[in-house]
Every structure is written in C-alpha cells, then in structure tokens.
Amino acid sequence: MNDTKLNRNFPRLRKQGLYDPWFEHDACGVGLVANIKGLKSHDMIAKGLEVLINLGHRGAAGADPDTGDGAGLLIQIPHEFFARETAKLGIDLPAPGNYAVATVFLPQDIEERKKCEDVIESTVRKEGYSFLGWRDVPTCPEAIGELAQGVMPAIRQFFVSPDSNNCDPVPFELRLYVIRRQIENVVSSLTLSEDEDFYICSLSSNTIVYKGLILAHQLEGFYCDLADQDMVSAFAMVHSRFSTNTLGSWRLAHPYRYVIHNGEINTLRGNMNWMAAREASLDSPILGPEIKKLLPVITSPTQSDTATFDNVLELLLASGRSLPHAMMMMIPEAWTDGIPMDEEKKAFYEYHSGLMEPWDGPALIIGTDGTKISAILDRNGLRPCRFLVTSDDVLVMASETGVLDIPDKDVKYKSRIQPGRMFLLDLNEQRLIPDEEIKAQLANQQPYKQWLNENKVILEDLPEPTDVHGPDFTTLSQRQAAFGYTLEDVNMVLTPMGENGSEPIGSMGNDAPLAVLSDQTPLLFWYFKQLFAQVSNPPLDAIREELVTSVETFIGSEGNLFDQTPLQSAQLKLKTPILTNAELEKIRSLNSGNLKAKTLSSVFRPTDGRGSLKNAIESLRKEAGDAVQQGHTILILSDRAADAEHAPIPSLLAVSSVHHHLIRQGTRTKVGLVVESGEPRDVGQFALLFGYGAGAINPYLAFETLAQVKLESTPTSSSLHDDTQKNYIKAVVKGVVKVMSKMGISTLQGYRGAQIFEAVGLNQEFVDEYFTWTPSRVGGIGIGEIEQESCRRHAAAYSERDIVGELDLAPGGLYYWRHNGEYHMWNPDTIASLQYAARANDTSSFEAFTSQANDYNRRLCTIRGLLEFKYSDKAIPIDEVEPAKEIVKRFATGAASLGSISREAHETMAVAMNRIGARSNTGEGGEDFRRYKPDPNGESRNSAMKQVASGRFGVTATYLANATDLQIKMAQGSKPGEGGQLPGHKVDEYIGWVRHSTPGVELISPPPHHDIYSIEDLAQLIHDLKNSNPEARVHVKLVAEAGVGTIAAGVSKGHGDVVLISGDSGGTGASPESSIKYAGLPWELGLAETQQVLVMNNLRSRIVVQTDGQIKTGRDVAIACLLGAEEFGMATAPLVVMGCIMLRKCHLNTCSVGIATQDPILRQKFTGQPEHVINYFFFIAEQLREIMARMGFRTINEMVGRVDRLDTTQAIDHWKARGLDFSALLHRPDVPESIATHFVPDHKQDHGIQHAIDNTIIERCADALQKGQPVKFTLNIGNQNRTLGTMLSNQVAKRYGEDGLPEDTIELDLRGSAGQSFAAFLSPGISFRLQGDANDYFCKGLSGGKVAIVPPDAATFTPEENTIVGNVGLYGATAGKVFIRGIAGERFCVRNSGAEAVVEGVGDHGCEYMTGGRVIVLGPTGRNFAAGMSGGEAYVLDEKGDFSSLCNTEMVALESVKSQEDRDSLHRLLSEHLSNTGSANAERVLSNWDAMLPKFVKIMPHDYKRALAENAKLPLSTDVSLDDFSR
Amino acid sequence: MGKPTGFIDFARVPLPKRAVPERVRDWQEFLLDWDPQEARHQAGRCMNCAVPMCHSYTGCPLGNIIPDWNDFVYEDQWDKALISLHSTNNFPEFTGRICPAPCEAACIVGRPRHYTDHVEADDPVTIEYIEKSIADRGWQEGWIKPEPPLVRTGKSVAVVGSGPAGMAAAQQLNRTGHWVTVYERSEYIGGLLRLGIPDFKLEKEVVQRRVDQMEAEGVKFEANTDVGKDFDANDLLDQYDAVCLTGGSTQARDLPVPGRELDGVHFAMEYLTQQNRVNSGYEVDSGIRINAKGKRVVILGGGDTGADCLGTAHRQGAEEVYQFEIMPEPPADRAGNNPWPQWPLVLRSSSAHEEGGVRDYNIVTTNLTGSNGTVKKLHGSSVSWNNGQPEPVPGTEFEMDADLVLLAMGFLHPEHGGMLEQLDLDLDQRGNVLVDDEMRTSVARVFSAGDMSRGQSLVVWAIAEGRDVARCIDQYLMGVTSLRPVLRRPVRPQQAGHVWK
Secondary structure, rough: OOOHHHHHHHOEEEOOOOEEEHHHEEEEEEEEEEEOOOOOHHHHHHHHHHHHHOOOOOOOEOOOOOEEEOEEEEEEEEHHHHHHHHHHHHOOOOOOOOOOOEEEEEEHHHHHHHHHHHHHHHHHHHHHHHEEEEEEEEEEEHHHHHHHHHOOHHHEEEEEEEEEOOOOOHHHHHHHHHHHHHHHHHHOOOOOOOOHOOEEEEEEEEEEEEEOOOOHHHHHHHHHHHHOOOOOOOOOEEEEEEEOOOOOOOOOOOOOEEEEEEEEEOHHHHHHHHHHHHHHHHHOOHHHHHEEEEEEOOOOOOOOOHHHHHHHHHHHHHOOOOOOHHHHOOOOOOOOOOOOOOHHHHHHHHHHHOOOOOOOOOOEEEEEEEEEEEEOOOOOOOOOEEEEEEOOOOOEEOOOOOOOOOOOOHEEEEEEEEOOOOOEOOOOOOOEOOHHHHHHHHHOOOOOHHHHHHHHHHHHHHHOOOOOOOOOOHHHHHHHHHHOHHHHHHHHHHHHHHHOOOOEEEOOOOOOOOOOOOOOOHHHHHHHEEOOOOOOOOOOOOOOOOOHHEEEEEEEOOOOOOOOHHHHHOEEEEOOOOOOOHHHHHEHHHHEEEEEEEEEEEEHHHHHOOHHHHHHHHHHHHHHHHHHHHHEEEEEEEEEOOOOOOEEHHHHHHHHHHHHHHHHHHHHHHEEEEOOOOOOOEEEHHHHHHHOOOOOOHHHHHHHHHHHHHHHHOOOOOOOOOOHHHHHHHHHHHHHHHHHOOOOOOOOOHHOOOOOHHHEEEHHHHHHHHOOOEEEEEEEEEEHHHHHHHHHHHHHHHOOOOOOOOOEEEEOOOOOOOOOOOOOOHHHHHHHHHHHHHHOOHHHHHHHHHHHHHHHHHHOOOEEEEEEEEEOOHHHHHHHOOOOHHHHHHHHEOHHHHHOOOOOHHHHHHHHHHHHOOOOOOOOOEEEEEEHOOOOOOOOOOOEEEEOOOOOOOOHHHHOOOEEEEEEOOOOOOOOOOOOOOHHOOOOOHHHHHHOOOOOOOEOOOOOOOOOHHHHOOOOOOOOHHHHOOEEEEEEEEOOOOOOOHHHHHHHHOOOOOOEEEEEOOOOOEEEEHHHHHHHOOOHHHHHHHHHHHHHHOOOOEEEEEOOOOOOOOOHHHHHHHOOEEEEEEHHHHHHOOOOOOOHHHHHOOOOOOOOOOOHHHOOOOOOOHHHHHHHHHHHHHHHHHHHHHHHOOOOOOOOOOOEEEEEEOOOOOOHHEEEOOOOOOOOOOOOOOOOOOOOOOOOOOOOOHHOOHHHHHOOOHHHHHHHHOOEEEEEEEOOOOOHHHHHHHHHHHHHHHOOOOOOOEEEEEEEEEOOOOOOOOOOOOEEEEEEEEEEOOOOOEEEEEEEEEOOOOOOOHHHHHHHOOOOOOOOOOOEEEEEOOOOOOOOOOEEEEEEEOOOOOOOOOOOOEEEEEEEOOOOOOEEOOOOOEEEEEEEEOOOOHHHHHHHOEEEEEEEEOOOOHHHHHHHHHHHHHHOOOOHHHHHHHHHHHHHHHHEEEEEHHHHHHHHHOOOOOOOOOOOOOOOOOO | OOOOHHHHHHOOOHHHHHHHHHHOOOOOOOOOOOOOHHHHHHHHOOOOOOOOOOOOOOOOOOOOOOHHHHHHHOOOOHHHHHHHHHHOOOOOHHHHHOOOOOOHHHHHHOOEEOOOOOEOOOOOOOOOHHHHHHHHHHHHHOOOOOOOOOOOOEEEEEOOOOOHHHHHHHHHHOOOEEEEEEEEOOOOOOOHHHOOOOOOOHHHHHHHHHHHHHHHHOOEOOOOOOOOOEEHHHHHHHOOOEEEOOOOOOOOOOOOOOOOOEOOOHHHHHHHHHHHHHHOOOOOOOOOOOOOOOEEEEEEEHHHHHHHHHHHHHHOOEEEEEEEEOOOOOOOOOEEEEEEEEOOOOOOHHHHHHHHHHHOOEEEEEEEEEEEEEEEEEEEEEEEOOOOOOEOOOOEEEEEEEEEEEOOOOEEEEEOOOOOOOOOHOOOOOOEEEOOOEEOOOOOEEEOOOHHHOOOHHHHHHHHHHHHHHHHHHHHHHHHOOOOOOOOOOOOOHHHHOOOO
C-alpha cells in the first residue's frame, strides 16, 4: 500500500453507511506462560513472546500485510526495571506495591496530548495521590506496518503513589480504579479530534500491559522495553488478534486490564443494558458516595465485548469478590436440573443467577489480578484450551498445543480445560488449584443454599388461586381480530403447536412483503428480524446439546451488586417462562416482602385521536416508575382490558418501552416484567418479547383460541384444553430456545433483554425511544403509523356492524397465498407465466413474468422494488455490451441437496449449468461419484460447486477434488443459525448411499460447523479446502443481517475467494415457520453493507461477491450488481422453471411435480429439462444487457457497486413506505480511486499453500503418486504446519478417485506437535504415524487414510491419562482408521460416517451425530455421548460403571457385546490399535480378553439397528444396486 | 391438509348421474349424491397448495377458499366447511350445480405435465361437486337459515334485477344492515337462475329457498315490476340512498338471414323460460307454446345455452336435435398457446350432450325457408376461418329439415331502452353500462354490476360482482366497510390478461 493520501487520512472505525463499529468481531490466539512457584524471570516474558509468535497464524493482517489486528502482553510490574528507568528521569520510585504504573495511549497532536496529560495529573492529585511523573515508552515504529504507524498514538507511562501521609480507607487498587474512571470521564468530555487515541491500557500497582496494532512477531521489536533483561515477571499473558476489519485501532488489542479473551459475548447488548440498569442500585460500603465516580461502569457503549467484560469484572473485583468468584458469576457452567452437581455449588450458581445474567457465548477467558491467574471456558467448550506443566514448574497454556518448544522428557503432564471448568493458578500458594476445589471453596463461603431455601419463592409452591380467567368464547372472535389474528394463525400456527407440541414446519422461502410495505396491518413484531450467529461465534444445538440450555428464570428485584445478602435471593423462580392463567394469578396475588406484584393496564383509547398511543405509553411508563418507587417488584403489563373502547398497546411496544424507561431511571433491576397479552402467538413473537425484557408471558388469547379449536374438533371431550395448552407451551418454549440457540445463547436469562434483533422499516426516532440500540438502517414508520395500524385492527374487530356471513378472521395469506390475503412474489400469475416462458422459450411470456415480478417488487414487496435506475444520456448500442453467453457464467443455481430434491431435478440443473458454463451446486448432500466423469453423450452431471455444510455428508477427498468451487455454507437464508434436517422418508437407499448414512433415518446437520467456532476457525477451514483442491475457489456463504459486512471482511481476510451474501428469503426443504419468517434480512441490505465494508477496508479486490435470495429478473440482477455483486445465484426461479409450483410441501415428500420428493411415483411426474433452465438464464442475461445498454455499461465489472446509479427519488406510492430512507444503503465509502470496488483477478487471495510442507511431501512421494510404489520417510513438524497431508490427499484423489492407493503405500513417520486440521481428508493409501500431539480438527473428513497418534518415546507421562489430541477430531470422516494413544478433547468423531477409531478417552459430546463407522473408547468419556447418533456403533470400556449416566440415550441403546461378529471386530480393532500405538490399555484388555469383554458397553443407534435388521444395505456398501440414470 | 398423499391414493370420482333414459323422461336434476365416505376421499385429494391456482385469477373468481373447506370436509367438519364456503359465496348450491368450474381447470392436481415427447395430466379435484355437497348438506341439516343483520343502518338501496348478481348484492347489502328492495320485472325472483336455466340442472326449489331465506332476512322483493316501464327509473333515486343495477345482458344476438321472421324460429331464452314457467305450473296458451315434441330441432350456437335447449328439446320429445356452431370444433386437449392454468379452450360436453343430438362445427346458416309462415328448412354451408372471419366454403352448401330453430348465439349487452335511457347512463364500447373501479356508473348514487356492466358471463362472476358492488355501495354509504373485496385482485398488473402467442 503506497498510497500516501491513505496514510494521511488513515481510515478509522467510524459509523457510516450501513456499517457500525458495533458489529466488529474478533477472535484470537491466547497464551499464558507462568512459573507456578511465582519466580519472576525475564525468561517468562521471552517465552510468552515466543508463544505469541507461534500463535501468529491465529491472528490476521489486513490490506497491509505488515499491519496486524493487534497483539499484546500483560505481565507483573518489573520493579527493578522501572526503578532503574525512572531514576534516569529523576523520579524516585517507592517500594514495590506502593506505587502504580500506567501505560497510556495519547493523541499525537501536542496540544491535545497536553490536555489529556493535564487531566491525568490533576485527577491523580485531586484524589489525594502523588503524581510521580511521565516516562516515554521507547518504541520502534519501523518494526510495524505502515497503516499501524499511521494511527499510532503517543505511548507513555506514568507513575502514581499514595502520599506519605496517606490515610485513604479505600484500598490502593480500588482507588486506582476510581482515578482511572475519573480520568476517562473527563477526557471523554474534551471532544478530542480522535478520541480513539486516548486510552489507558493499564493502571495498576500489580500488572502492566504492552499492546498495540501490531503483529505478534513485531511486539518485541516495537516495545524495546520487552527485550530488557530487567523486565521480569512470574507470568506473561499474551494475545494475538484476528479482527473482522482492517481499520486501525490500537486500543482494541488485548490484553485488557484484567483479561485476555478468545471468543465472543453473544448476550452483550443485554448485559450492557442490565449493567446500566443496575447502576442506580450500586452501593459500596467502602466507597460510599464515591461510587458515582465509577459510573458508567461500561466505559463506552461502542467498545468491544471483551473491553466491556473487563469493565464489569473490574467492578465485581471492586465489590470485594475474588477473581474466580467474579468469573464464575459472569460465566457460570451449566448447572440446571439433570446435571449432576454438588448441592452447594448448584446453590452458588442459583443464588448468583438472581444477581447477574450470564455473559453467554463461546469463550476462553484468562484473567489475572497480578497474583491469581484464572481461566474459564464457556459451558459448551466452544474454544480450545490446552496446557502442559513441565518438570520445572512452568505452565504453558494456549489455544493450541505446541506453541512452545519443550523437550518431550520435561513434560510432566498435558491436559485441557473442559467445558464450564475453571482453572486457577495462585502464585501465593504456588500451585494450580483444581476446578472442584476452587468452586467448593467459593460455594461454601456463604450459606447460599440456606439463603435460597429461606427466601426464594417457587411458583409451584404458591397457593392455587381462587379466581382464574376462563375462556370467553362469546367475545373470542372479536378479541382475536383486535389482536390481528388470522385464520392462518389459528390453523397453521396454534393448532399444530397445540396438537404436536412443536413449531410448524414449512418449506421454500419467504416471498411476502416486508412489513413496512404490507397493507395487511402487520403486527409490530413483523418489523423485527432475528439476528443469528454466523462465523464469529457458533449457534448451539439446543436439541442434541440440551444440557447446556436453560429456561429457568428468576423474576423480582435483584438488589445491590456490592452486597451478598440472603434477601437478594428473595425472587420468584419460574421453571418455564410461559404462564398459564392460573400461574399468572398466583403471581398477581403476590403482595409481601420482596415480592409485590402490580398489574398495569396496557391499552389505549383509539377514540382519543392522534397521539393516543403515545400518550398511553407515557402514562404506562409513569405508572411503572411509580410502582417501582412504591416497592413493587413485579409489574404485570396487561392488555386484558382491551374491548370495544380500548385497543391493546402492541405488547412488544409496551414491554420494551417500559423496560428502557426503567433502565434510564436506573430502576430496571428492581422489578421483573410479566406480560399478560392476547397478542403473542408464534415463537418469533415470544422471542421478541423476551428479547426486549419480558421475564414471563401469559398468552391468554392463544390459550382461549386453542380451547376453542379443541372444543370444535372434539366437542364431547371433558378436559377442555389441558393437553393442547401444555403442548402449546412446550412448543413455544422449545421454539424460543431454538431462537436463542441460533445466536449461541444458552439460557433464557441471558437472552432476556439481549435485543438480538434488527428492525426493518422503523424510524430512528421511534427505535431510539422505545427500542434503544436496536439497529434500524433504512428508516420507516414511527409511532403514528403503529397507532394507525393498531386502530385499523381494532376498528375491524369492533365494527359496529358485524357482518353476518363474513368469516370472523381474515384469511391471512402470510404463509400460503390466499385470495385477498397477503401478497406473495410467487403467485399464480408469476408461476404460470414463468413456466410457460421457459418451456416454450417465449420471450413475450417472460416479459409478462418479469413485469409482474418487478411490479410486485416495486409496489409491495422488496427494497429493490423501491430503487430506480439512473439511465444514461449516453446509452450504448446493445451489441457493445458483454455477450449473454459470458454473463450467464456469472450465474449459479441454489444449493438444493440431492435428497432434499430428486435425482432428476438435481441432475437436470447440473446438466443445464454445465452446458452454459455456469455453476450448479451440490447442496449439502454429497454427490454420486459417477457423476464426476462426463456421460458417454458428453453431458456432464457433475455439480461445479460442491458445498461443505455442517453435516459434511459425503464430503470426501474425491468430492472436493472434483469441483471448480467449494462452498462453505455458514448459514441458509430460510433458517440462518440452524442446522438442516432431511426427514427419514426422503432418505431412500440411494440418498443414504450418497450421504454415507442409513436409509430411512432422519439426517441432522448440526447448527454449527463443529470446526468453525470463530473467524480464525473459518480461515482454517478455508485453508483446509484450498489444500483439498488448490485450483478451486473457496466460497463462504453468509446470510444478510446487521453486521454481515463485517463478517465478510473477516472472510476476505481469512482468504475466502468468494463471499456469498444470501437474502433472508431463500428456499428450504424444511424449516420452522418462525425461522422462515423472522430471521435474516433482505440481500439488498446485506450486500450493500458488504460492499461498503469491503471497500472501506480495501479488501474488495481480492474477493468475488455473489448474492442470492429471490432473484428472478434481469432488473433484480442489475440492482444486485449496482449494490456490489458480480455473481448471482437463483434457486427458487430455476426450480419453478423445472416445474415447482410452490406447494410448500417439500418437507412432506409429496411434491407433486417430482422435485422435492424421493417418492418413485412422484419423481416420474418430473418434467423439467435442461433447456428450460438454460432458456431462463438467457432471458435474464438478455434483460440485464438491455438495462446495461441503457445505463451505458459495457461490462459487469464497470457496473459493480455503482450505487450512484440508483435512485430513490421516485415517489414511493405507499402510505407506510414514505419514511424509508435509503441513504445508508446507497452510501459509497470515501476511498481513493486506487482502491478497487470489484474483484480484480491480479489481487486474488494468497492462500500461502505454496509454503505448505505438503509440497515437499508430494515431491518425495512422486513414486507413489505416479507409479503406486511404496514410499516411507520421517519428517519433523510443528503447529504451524496446518492441514498436513491434505494436498497430498488431493493428488491421490485426482489420480486414483474414491479407491485411492493400496493401504500403506505412503507411510510417513512424523514427529512434533501437529498444527490444526492434521490429516484432513486423508486419502486411502496414506498412513501417518505421529509421535507427539495434535491440535483441533485432526483427521477431519478422513477419507480412507490411516492415522496413529502416540506420545513421544521420551515422554514420561502416562499416555492414557493425558490429552494428546484436540477437539473435534474426525469431524465428518467418511472412511479410514485412527488410533490414538491418549485422550481426545470434546466432540470426538462428530458426524463420523464411516471411519474406525480407537482412543483412550474422550471429552463431552463424543460420537455426536454419527451416522456410520465404529469407535472404541478405552477409558472415560465426557457427558452427552452419542447425542444425535443415528448410525455406526461405538464401544466404551466402562470400568467405572458410570457410562450410562454420561450417554445421551435418546437415539441409542446400550448393550453388552454379545455377537461373535461384534467380538471379532472389537478384537481386530484393538489388536490394530496395539500394533499401531503400543497402547498399554489395549494390551491389558487383549491379554485379559474374557474378563474385560463384559466391561465394554456397545452403543447402538435404534434406527441403525432397525435398518440392519431389515437387511437394508449398509451405508458404504459399494454394491448398492444403482440403475443407471439416463434421461 | 387432510391427507398429504390423497391425490395419489384416491382417484377422481365425479358425482353419479341418473341414467339417461330415466332422466330425459322428467325435469328433475340429473346429479345424484356421493356416499359420505366418497365425499371425504374426494376432498382428501386436495393438496392444500401454498399457491392454490384454484382461486387465482384463472380459477374461482369468488376466491372461494377451496383448500380450507376441502380440509374441513376431509375432517368431517361439514358445518365449518359451510361457514368457510359461505364466507366467499352466497349461493354455493347454484355454483355447485351450474358452474363450469374454472377452479377445476386451474387445480394443480390436474396440471398438465409436459414431457419431451408427450403431455400427461392427472384428474383435478372434484371441487364443484364438493361445493354442491357442502351446500346441500347445509340445507338438509338446517344449518342454512335466515341471518338478519344485527344492526340497521337506516340506509336503503334499490337493486334492479334479481339474477345472481342482484341477489348476491342484495344479500350482502342487507347483511351489512341496509334496507334493500329488489325489483324484478318477471313474476319470479331469480333471473336467469329461475327462468333461464332448465330444471334438470337447477331445480327451482333450490332458488326459491334462497329467496325465502333472503326475504326472512329482511330483503324486500318486488316482482312483476319493470323499472323504466312501470315507473321512471329516476324515481328510485328519490326513494333510495343508492341504486344498484343488475339487469343482466339480455339483448340476444340475432340471426340476420332471410327467413328469420318465420314461425318456429325463436331465441333460446324464449324457449327456455317458457318451459321453466310450464314446469312451475304456468298455463301457456297453445298458440305461443314452443314445443319440440316430434320435431326436428336445430339449435344455433354451441354454448351452454344451446346445450340447455338441447336437453330441454329431448325432454319435450323432439325427434331429432342438431346443434350447430359457427366456430371450429375446439380441440380435445389444450393448445400449446393455451397453457395451464388458463381456462382451457377445449371441447366440453354437458349432461345434455350425453342424451343425444348431433353437434357440428364451422357451420353457418345462410337462410331459412318454410311454408305457411312456418319454418321448414334450414340452409347453410360450412365455413373456413380466415383472419378471424368465417368464409363459406363453396360446394358445401346444404339444406335440412327444421321444424324448430333455436337461436342460442349469446347476448350483446343490456337492453338500452327504458331504465338505462331514463337514467341517461354512459355505456362502454360494447354497449354495457360503464362503471369505474368502485363500480359507480356515470350517474351519482347509481351502481351497476353483473352482466349488465360486465357483459355476458358466468353465474360465478355475477355473484362475485354482486358481492363487490355491495362492498362499494356500503363504502359509499357509510364511508367505511368491513365487506371483503372479491374481484379486486392483489395488484392486477396490466399484463394479467396477457395472451400468449
């Protein structure tokens, strides 16, 4: 980067366009080196820096390869060093502990800097302390990147000490905290030109931080201090950052003052709000009124999650809690029912759950106060943390193993931190304190259990109320109408939930209008879209990993955070947050002690005219405030009073407006909010109410509706509605948990108030007032229109003339097209005309189709519909425009898997796309390998694009090798944050064979990729796939949501070749209706944001941007292009072309046109032909060319990102759309001309695979690869050698296909610590024997190779007791063998579908989602073994006899090993294990075979057993009879 | 959806019909009922499509929520099916009998499948017969009873013409609380339903019980009152807050050939209405009685009215019956440019065609000859079509015996004299009453609907128009309406009526 202009105006993180710095994420490598005995040395710092360098690949660089995202370290204060240095400056430093030192970033501008320094000095003095002086921190700016230099602050240190006559009752560290907050608050009021530049890295008498916008390896060179031999510390905490932006920020580097963090706080917005809400109640006996000086606790509303966490941790420490205590409060392990746990510890968690909601999300946090170092892992264990202790008492802990070169013989033991567990090094006690001991000690420091028993109130224990509302059928239909019920709500939402206890499933995508463009008076709920986890944090699997989720909540007053009193547990405990009418009455009658309920009526009088809603909210807020003052602790917001005179305040508005009002008043934590409303009915609505602060909800009208449905269908039934109501509540709770889990949030308490939503179509003023902090980026309607819509519903319900014969409820039509219902883009007109156009190649019919489709867009449905082209005065002749046959190459079809759709449909699309040089997509169902070769007639049925989704079905080395594009599906538009499911009835023999699974058994794709829990993991998978096929482009498919641009920037930095921004409206074969409707955003927003952020960060030219989501016409494509895409995907339209008529029955297997079905009879009804698909794509290309000609563009490249050629000035003819403001959407970042705004082939990603060790290996294996001759050699490796063996496997796959080479043709003897993704996709014929250890994701996608991992010969530890491989081993393995002499981490063999593995022990979630293969565990397993396991078999040597309590038996049975066949295979595998690893365990078992055999438990999936019994062909059997498919 | 695989598991079974030899001997309806199990199976064939073409613009104009009531029938909840059906259709027992069922033509189960070399289709759901079964069940069970409005608005509306459009408008307007008076020039209420459609398709009791229901609900019927003749149409404007004209398209297309004036040459409507009156016990003077008994009958016009004449003639005991159409014979299957779900222009046979008679196409009548002023022969020839014009084919001239010639060649527009003239209404190019989007005519407070403003059409369209005009009038009178729109399509693009080449 040599652009001087850029240097002067170095881009910074600033809100602009659709971008908000709030969206930034980071992920990281963390490390710790410590001397357990507390001995200080320079060596610790040197080792810390070495660890940092070896973690370098976990950090990232942006557009400037020399500018890192940040790195730093935290050490104890090296007194000798500072004494020496300050002496030179004439400062007389007191004894250690009697002074503090700060590292500060200051503005470079002399004047501004002086101002800041004055503030610092005067504040210190004002607080009664001595300011000892300044020291310039010597730095070497040449060591860092140009961009980093461009924004480098002045870096200085200052020294503070108590006066000699100091009698401050406040402890020194606490006073330093007060001082620092004072300084920060005053400086922030100075309005510096770059307020980013002022930052206090640390101010402590114990620790000091050195950090910056630096690459890991530059740290030492930049901070000259660090090389000084007097720089000594007993430990060094180090951190290397990978952020999603390239815009410089020095302050965002870790460590913060107390912690380093690898992970992400998903509940952050809620945590921040709750913390703000607590401030007024904070009361410290030590600080007294001075506590106000600490406020606001959270320094800046826009800082990072870690900085915020650090702020609150600091406050908790200030409250007198110990470091481990504070961390347990903030990141509690899973503790609810069903989890075996000591009573006292459970009481500890339960008590504290009433004080603070969890800070939920994947996290490894290492914190220190200078003498204690504590590390904690989130309850789900979604971050790796490996550690070892040496014989000379050095602890090395990091995200990876192998970060420090330690002789094998010096290793005392190796281990890892397990999910929810804590780790504590106490330098005073000079020892590591085990998890159980710390927690037992903390749990017993107060009689928490007794406090709870005496004070907490359990709902079930309250007396049965005498007066409970019953259903009132006479007024039901009117009230339903007033709350906007439609027939669909009754028939398609409530009834199925009441019958089945689960949310209704739908299929295909959402093609109804945005709420702001709908004429159907949509409820306020519909203006919100759920956010979801993608890339930077993983969603959870709330079903298979239910044990980490919890919906138990406390409501009531939580009291003063500085206290620990029995009264703080005087809250109401709810097992489930959905209240029956009787339960609500129990709460309503609470009126004593700490639990006093008050009901506030949330209705308004429409007859009061304009402003009546706003006024009603104001009085509701006032009443709420008064009620809190009067000591009420539970407020029930009730719209029961809605009737002919009173319209309900939209429940979401009621709860959120009161919630934010009380937060602003600082009294929110004194009350719980309960919603009694007739409005909520579907899952998305409940999620919204919780997300904006509701503690519990009584949906009384939904209950009454269910009662009526029940009464009508079974009028004689005596029990009115008990079952359906129970089922309904179950469905709601399950659904809400699923919504939470999409964001990776595991507890309802954490989700409450977390505001994980984006508004679309609400104006800023409205959002700021009632939904503060919710992103809303295109403006829209406000309170006036909301009032109008409420009044319209009310008027319709209470019309004075009730019309006889009309249905009481409107038909709805939101889910299914209905005459007079909501509009749908796919409707009878568009479907019919498109099908005819494509079949008959009839241009005029296609024009009819597009004018219908564009017209619907324009008037009623989409954002793009409201945009107009600015045509050029200088239109060009159409023959000067890029030819259609070139344009169609930029098109791709959607990722519909073989399985979700039929072979016929899947192959038709592939043939069509191959003929025109475009790309079809396998979807996530694998592919029949016979399609890789062209047919005799020259047609190719091979999908150019191969998808890699979380299920990894059929993802083998050969599959990967036969693609031009490899697509990582991070999310799917119709159900972002969720896994897929292919119902069992769609898994026929052929589909089962292709997917390596059992026919007839439902297939589950996990919600997350288990090898992507963070952005650096994604970079790793991109790297893996590039290795698996160096010629292919690697795509990352994202779904639009607020912040997707930032994720896309991370993808670009992680070396993705293509990023696909999917809209929310894409199709699906099966998905909960609330996901189809409530999650994700239109692609217009996501794409525009992506383009803006990529350009701002100069990351655009390296990556291709593709978009999809209900793109149908040439106009749609043109708009996508102008907004920033250069490739385009269409999925639903090609399906319609092939015959889809939007039955939305994909999930039922009854597709009557033979597309979304595997039923042989229905498949015969398929009539789609490649020509139809080709006709369609050419129609679009020609339309696009016409638009290009009129706009004066000759090529697509010229057109990409030209938002200046889009216009919104055309009057928007819709009463609600007038408030829309697209200026953010059409924002163009101000960057120099030299920064490309589209993909430039010369800039394409440097994947660095040319440096991979595989290149050498491939060279040395030439004889094997070319001639099939055996090759064997030895190689030393390190953790920087990632994805070892994968490029080699690609060579084998390309040459030898699925069968590969004969066993052991290539034998490698490896020594050292293997980097991540060791032996990924290893092909048959390759055998690795590794002496050492391996990191996460070893053997992912194993495709037939063989791997043995053993401890080094020199190791002194007992291999069977030590963790020698990381997490998520053998993910998606399809074949091969693995032998591990040691313990593996969490999720061993997740989604294995064919490999055999033997291991000495595994962590939590072993064999999760397995569908095939065989696993033997010769030792302990963690919890939740076999969750979601539908195939294959596992054997566990259960010597302790506790396995059954650790196994999730929902899908499997536990058996003894009886049959001879089983015995033989067990014996055979163990013998192989012994011969490959020398396992002592294996030897012990084999030599006592008869005695040991009964101790084995066989884990057998029910379905698998059934399939075997039915003589169904086994997966992977190669003789599945496959009729040759020909057209 | 009742049964996801119903469309595969069950075959289409139409309603059974009475045997031809039996039914041609009387005037009773030819349709019989299913046994209840069969009705459920037939309803279970509905796929509950997410985009149900059956009530799209090519399907049911009323927007009958067909999937909903099919589901109710499958679930054996006939009462709920009736409520759902009535919510969009005031008179399902009419459309269940005499509608050509565009819904079934658009039904997705019956969608043609175009393979490379051939086309296949499954049989659509028997929507119309399910509709009939629901309505009949409703009457049998006594579920259909007078539903007077809860509140009276005090406003009054005159409806002129008591055909399906007028009846639907009247019932809707009355149910929203307005006082409605229906004027009918004939002695029977019901318009074409009552006098035009033969009993074997729609027994008159079926119409009468609706009229009775409406009367009980408060609608006033003034039969034998010819507005514009008995009194000046403008008088209505003095007496009522709004006037709704639903007088139908009654000006029949004539046959301008020599011999037209001969006795024994009649418009179909003269013939059909007379027989209906006779069936109702009306004594027709033998001098004007049109009876096909023992005669050779020629019906000119190949449409439904022609078919009604055919069935009537057979029942009267005609010796031979011919039905000629000037247009070519429609194809048995859809033409390529007439794709699903458009209304299929194919050869249709009604129940009357099962009963005998000869149909022929491309035939033009050149003149009629007779003796004693009575027609005896019809002279005609074949035509070929050229640029939309029929041209007689030389050498194909023929003559045949004809004792009774019935003109069933459609209707041109409403009668312009009398009422329309007095009100001085603007007409459209085709001579129909001109209305705007709100169904207002050029004269304030006067609305029009049905064939009178739309031109000749189906009963189902008339009901739809009647419901819509009620909504427009209610909106006009009250400033607000809760009646749901019927024909106002979700954004009807200009191209909706696009004709594929």
